[in-house]
Amino acid sequence: MSVACELKLKRAELTNRLEELAKLQAEVREQVSSIDKVIAIYEPGCGPMPTKARRPGRTTKISDEVKASMGGVNQRQVVLEILRDSADPVSTSECAAKFSHAIGLGGEAEIVDQVSRKLSAVLTQLTKAGRVRHVGKAANRQFLWEIAA
Structure with missing residues (x-):
């Protein structure tokens, strides 16, 4: 196995x-x-x-699932691979959708939304480290990300 x-x-x-x-x-x-x-x-x-x-809406079953799945994954590495593999700049939600499929979470809207929130912090860290940059905004006012050359 x-x-x-x-x-x-x-x-x-x-x-x-x-x-x-x-x-x-x-x-x-x-x-x-x-x-x-x-x-x-x-x-x-x-x-x-x-x-x-307990504060209402604090955690849900899905967010626990997302935390558990993302816990053992090198998020920075997966995000960098997603950005390297894409030909065009990628929005945060597109990156989250690809990320959730890459780690086996699926593409449900709630899951992608929660992954998107977590990846936003990862992308900001990578921006500060000079590894990625945002190159504008998509129609839905999300940043478009690409690998910094």
């Missing part, structure tokens, strides 16, 4: 584990809510116990 196949299997196992943990978390929240209701019966003046609030 190749390394890529083994990594895909491991990734699938971890993704399943994340889903199981999310289900467990939901069950525990239900139990806490039930206990709060029982406490309110015995002590009517006592409201529900405060729980640590």
Whole structure:
């Protein structure tokens, strides 16, 4: 079995584990809510116990997936390869789409959007290092990137 196949299997196992943990978390929240209701019966003046609030929309299943997939990848190297292989300057979203396909994330719009946000920082770092430059903007006001000569 190749390394890529083994990594895909491991990734699938971890993704399943994340889903199981999310289900467990939901069950525990239900139990806490039930206990709060029982406490309110015995002590009517006592409201529900405060729980640590989570900022809405902070992380999603997809962003966890993106983080996990991008974690072990040399992002700078992959971005430079994408820019070298393209004949014309590439927008951030085009680079993100190619990047997500290169690391096996697929081309879903949500995934490409999140990868695009992460690659924006990588492209800025490469610009500061003198490895890439932006050569204008696309119609959707995104920078067009190319290898600095």
